[in-house]
Amino acid sequence: xxxxxxxxxxxxxxxxxxxxxxxxxxxxxxxxxxxxxxxxxxxxxxxxxxxxxxxxxxxxxxxxxxxxxxxxxxxxxxxxxxxxxxxxxxxxxxxxxxxxxxxxxxxxxxxxxxxxxxxxxxxxxxxxxxxxxxxxxxxxxxxxxxxxxxxxxxxxxxxxxxxxxxxxxxxxxxxxxxxxxxxxxxxxxxxxxxxxxxxxxxxxxxxxxxxxxxxxxxxxxxxxxxxxxxxxxxxxxxxxxxxxxxxxxxxxxxxxxxxxxxxxxxxxxxxxxxxxxxxxxxxxxxxxxxxxxxxxxxxxxxxxxxxxxxxxxxxxxxxxxxxxxxxxxxxxxxxxxxxxxxxxxxxx
Amino acid sequence: xxxxxxxxxxxxxxxxxxxxxxxxxxxxxxxxxxxxxxxxxxxxxxxxxxxxxxxxxxxxxxxxxxxxxxxxxxxxxxxxxxxxxxxxxxxxxxxxxxxxxxxxxxxxxxxxxxxxxxxxxxxxxxxxxxxxxxxxxxxxxxxxxxxxxxxxxxxxxxxxxxxxxxxxxxxxxxxxxxxxxxxxxxxxxxxxxxxxxxxxxxxxxxxxxxxxxxxxxxxxxxxxxxxxxxxxxxxxxxxxxxxxxxxxxxxxxxxxxxxxxxxxxxxxxxxxxxxxxxxxxxxxxxxxxxxxxxxxxxxxxxxxxxxxxxxxxxx
Numbered sequence: 001x002x003x004x005x006x007x008x009x010x011x012x013x014x015x016x017x018x019x020x021x022x023x024x025x026x027x028x029x030x031x032x033x034x035x036x037x038x039x040x041x042x043x044x045x046x047x048x049x050x051x052x053x054x055x056x057x058x059x060x061x062x063x064x065x066x067x068x069x070x071x072x073x074x075x076x077x078x079x080x081x082x083x084x085x086x087x088x089x090x091x092x093x094x095x096x097x098x099x100x101x102x103x104x105x106x107x108x109x110x111x112x113x114x115x116x117x118x119x120x121x122x123x124x125x126x127x128x129x130x131x132x133x134x135x136x137x138x139x140x141x142x143x144x145x146x147x148x149x150x151x152x153x154x155x156x157x158x159x160x161x162x163x164x165x166x167x168x169x170x171x172x173x174x175x176x177x178x179x180x181x182x183x184x185x186x187x188x189x190x191x192x193x194x195x196x197x198x199x200x201x202x203x204x205x206x207x208x209x210x211x212x213x214x215x216x217x218x219x220x221x222x223x224x225x226x227x228x229x230x231x232x233x234x235x236x237x238x239x240x241x242x243x244x245x246x247x248x249x250x251x252x253x254x255x256x257x258x259x260x261x262x263x264x265x266x267x268x269x270x271x272x273x274x275x276x277x278x279x280x281x282x283x284x285x286x287x288x289x290x291x292x293x294x295x296x297x298x299x300x301x302x303x304x305x306x307x308x309x310x311x312x313x314x315x316x317x318x319x320x321x322x323x324x325x326x327x328x329x330x331x332x333x334x335x336x337x338x339x340x341x342x343x344x345x346x347x348x
Numbered sequence: 349x350x351x352x353x354x355x356x357x358x359x360x361x362x363x364x365x366x367x368x369x370x371x372x373x374x375x376x377x378x379x380x381x382x383x384x385x386x387x388x389x390x391x392x393x394x395x396x397x398x399x400x401x402x403x404x405x406x407x408x409x410x411x412x413x414x415x416x417x418x419x420x421x422x423x424x425x426x427x428x429x430x431x432x433x434x435x436x437x438x439x440x441x442x443x444x445x446x447x448x449x450x451x452x453x454x455x456x457x458x459x460x461x462x463x464x465x466x467x468x469x470x471x472x473x474x475x476x477x478x479x480x481x482x483x484x485x486x487x488x489x490x491x492x493x494x495x496x497x498x499x500x501x502x503x504x505x506x507x508x509x510x511x512x513x514x515x516x517x518x519x520x521x522x523x524x525x526x527x528x529x530x531x532x533x534x535x536x537x538x539x540x541x542x543x544x545x546x547x548x549x550x551x552x553x554x555x556x557x558x559x560x561x562x563x564x565x566x567x568x569x570x571x572x573x574x575x576x577x578x579x580x581x582x583x584x585x586x587x588x589x590x591x592x593x594x595x596x597x598x599x600x601x602x603x604x605x606x607x608x609x610x611x612x613x614x615x616x617x618x619x620x621x622x623x624x625x626x627x628x629x630x631x632x633x634x635x636x637x638x639x640x641x642x643x644x645x646x647x648x649x650x651x652x653x654x655x656x657x658x659x660x661x662x663x
Contacts, residue, residue: 052466116648118465119408123599124648127641130596138634253592257473264470296485303478307456310470 013178017171025286026170032282033177034239037184038255039262039274041231046260047269048192049224050204051117054256055109055125056232058132061250062105063098063233064240065136065143068152070094071241076142091155091241098237099230106229110222117207126253133251148247155241173242180238184231189271191227200224204269261302265309267316276317375507376629384625385618386514389521390576392617394594395601396528396610397572403608404545404565408469410476411452412598413591415570417483419445419577420586424492427582434497438520438578445574446567453566458559476595484588491585517579524575528568529610541565545608573598593637600640604647 020026042056073088089097113124136143143149155176156166167176191197199220202210211217240246258281266277281302288298313320394416401409419441426437456475460468498512532538543551544561552558576594584590601620605612620640628636 052469112645112649119402119406119469120603120648122408122469123603124645126596127600127644131638131641131645134635134638138632254477257477260470260473294485296481299481300478300485303474303476303481306474306477307471310467310474311459314467 010182014175017174023170026174028283028286030170030174030177030242031239032278033174033181034235034242035258035262035282036275036278037177037181037235037238038232039259039266039278040181040184040188041228041235042259043263043268043274044188044191044224044228044231046263047267047273048197048204049200049221051114051221051224052122052260053113053125053225053228054122054253054260055129056228056259057251057253057256058125058129059102059106059229059232060236060239060255061136061246061248062132063102063236064246064250065149065236066101066233067091067094067098067237068149068240068246069142070097071153072149072151074142088153090158091153092157095155095234095237095241098233102233102236103226103230105233106226107222109229110225111218114218114221114225129251129253129256133248136248136251143248146247148245149240150245152240152244152246154244167241177238177242180234184234185271185275187227187231192271196220196223201269261306261309263316264306265313265316267318267320270316270318273316273318280317372507379508380625380629381622382508382510383514384622386510386518387625388618388621389518389525390580390617391597391601391621392525392614393521393572393576393579394598395605395613395617396525397569397576398598399602399605399608399610399613400532400541400565401569402602404541405457405562406465406468407457407566408465408472409566409569410469410472410595411479412569412573413593413595414476414479414483415445415449415573415591416577416594417586417588417591418448418479419574420494420581420590421483421487421492421577422574423578423581424487424494424586427494428492438575441578442571442575445577446571448574449570450563450567452570453563457562457566461558461562480588480591487586487588489588491587493585494582496582513583517583520579521576524572525610525614528572531568532610537561537564597640600644603644 016029017026020029038056038060041059042053045051045053045056070086070089071091071094073086075083075085077083109125109128113121113128116124137145139145140147154166154168154173156164158164165172167173192200199210199215200223202213202215203217203220207217236250239250262277262281263274264277265281266275267273284305285298285302288301309316394412397415398409398412401407401412422441422444423437426432426440427434432440452475456471457468460471496513498516500511502509502511503515530538532541540551540556540561541564543554543556544558544565548558551561573594577590597620601613601616604616604619605614620643623643624636624639627639
């Protein structure tokens, strides 16, 4: 029953470009998909370890910049007489670089930021994002500053004699983003259901107790940050090669806020939460835009909705729906023999 | 040979040349310090407001920067649109900031008392987005400037110069800092605030009305932020996004000075201003605003409890 619903959902997602004639709406779906990936990465930190990182846009932006710079090539003076030249690399290599570099950034930030908790952690992550934004804005030899990186090549996969795809155009990018989203979902699902994931949840519930039973606090928090940063970096790289222009505005705090709203509204600490929240808050701006109101009003509505979500659905949409779903599953379980349970665990 | 006779510039004795270069460097340094002093006063106001709210209420107040820009816009409205007196406008802007702060506390935070810090933080982020865009809607994104009644020629002391407006800002800021210090340390309300800071439950048992304390704390902090905006608005220009950096800098100051520590926040404000001003002058002006954030990261690495904290522990 559950597997059937999953297959139906995936089939629906894969069929969207076939019947959705409107390319603009497909574009909205692609951007929403990219943000859902980023929101899923944030959920790993916020939902499973309980640490609110407001620097997620930094990882997203670093991923975008690293991947575009690697695929465009660059020349930069690291010291006045030490010129480093990097020739353009294939795009897939650039994206791999993005994942590795953001993972390393996540490791460094995790080591630094997890010396503190709560509000202080939040402020350290905001500071990190702001410093990175200012570097992207001011180091114009490398990043072109506010002039932005233009003409970023699209992703192309070439296996000689076998495969030659260039992800150009909306339909190809839609499938690319969808595959990446499913991949990230799978990685995160696998991680949170593993021993490491249970350790993270234990840390969220009670850090002192978790430490007392031998869970290495810093190790698991840093692991979560590295995974989260790497996935956010991949999302940023996808974004860069899709819109094909990157400027320092990708680091803006508002993108982090968008991800936070998606996670919190959908339900932090649930796998489906960021997806549900992402679909709602990714498509909502388009709904508001079709009402022909000023962008400021859209953002005001956004802010008010965020407050209302915290007041009315403090746990998020998915946990609010859970009693209903559990009731259904209960009925299913009555109909079927209990042998179904190991199967669902094997699926994860 | 008469040394005091005017000589052609190209033939200055060597020692005079080096002396003049040295004094020029010194003048420049002093000028930077003077600018930092003025900026530091308003930073301290922002930091004190936030450190009280953060320390007593445990609310990460993202609307702090909006109160700052609110103060600046009220100043613009009173001075440039309603043509009120400059000094009266300053007082009105601060009073309105206090009222707005009280309203935010009453509408948004009162029901969330006892909720965890992330929940209130999300509400404050939502309020911040809504307020900033409301501001943009009402005043448009175009930067506004405010006329001042001060003479446009600066006060010149030797090689240093400082505008009268900036001196006025420094004086008012220092006055407000002293008033706040006296309010918290010398009055009945201040004693109740400090008691609430130490232990809200015990304070409530001793008959302190926690609700009133929270509201007056938030109102006081907001009023100080609005005052900082109203003071700095006429020096710089007023834009809807001016509050963003102000918020983040205020956080830096709070971390620098330690939670709920007024003296720490004052010193922290001046330290941040000096680092920014000297960093912008001698390292790179593009990274001016990054200094505060690098400072936060460095301090939390070395001394996570802040520079001047006594017993507050971060956990």
